[in-house]
Amino acid sequence: MREEHSDQVLRLMEADGAWSACALALVESHVTLCARFVQPEARDEARRTLDVDWQRFAAVALGDEVLARAVEISCQFGTRTLDSIHLAAAERLPTGLTCVTFGERLAAVARTLGLAVAP
Numbered sequence: 001m002r003e004e005h006s007d008q009v010l011r012l013m014e015a016d017g018a019w020s021a022c023a024l025a026l027v028e029s030h031v032t033l034c035a036r037f038v039q040p041e042a043r044d045e046a047r048r049t050l051d052v053d054w055q056r057f058a059a060v061a062l063g064d065e066v067l068a069r070a071v072e073i074s075c076q077f078g079t080r081t082l083d084s085i086h087l088a089a090a091e092r093l094p095t096g097l098t099c100v101t102f103g104e105r106l107a108a109v110a111r112t113l114g115l116a117v118a119p
Contacts, residue, residue: 005102012100012118020058020097022066022089024082026050060089077109090115 013019029050037043060066062085069088073079079087083106090099091113098116101107107117 008119009100012098016098017056018058018097019056020060020093022086023059023062024085024089025057026054026059028082029054058093060092062089066092073109073113077112079106079109083109087113087115 030047033043033046033050037046066085066088069091070081070084073087074081074084077084083103087099087106087110090097090110096116098118099107099110100118101110102119110117
C-alpha cells in the first residue's frame with residue numbers, strides 16, 4: 001500500500017543515502033502498518049521490512065531536551081504535539097540536512113526554524 005507521496009519520498013531517499021528521523025517515526029510507522037494491514041502475514045512482512053529499513057536511519061532519541069524543545073515549539077507556533085517533537089528532533093541534526101514534509105504548516109514552521117525543507 002502506498003501513501004499519497006510515497007513515490008516522491010522514495011525518490012528523495014534514493015537520491016541521498018543518509019537518512020535521519022526522530023525515534024518517534026518508528027513507532028508511528030509500526031502503528032500505521034498495524035492499521036493498514038488486516039491480514040497478520042502481510043502485516044508481519046511489512047513490519048519486518050520496516051525494521052530492516054530502519055537500520056539505515058540515524059535516529060534522534062526522545063530525550064528530555066528534545067521533549068522540552070517540542071513544548072517550546074508548540075507554544076510558539078501552535079503546532080501539534082507530534083509535529084513539534086519531529087521538529088525538535090530535526091533541530092538536533094547537523095546543519096545542511098533536509099526535512100522532508102508534505103504538510104504546508106509544518107514546512108513553514110521548519111523553514112522559520114532555519115531548516116531546509118523538501119519537496
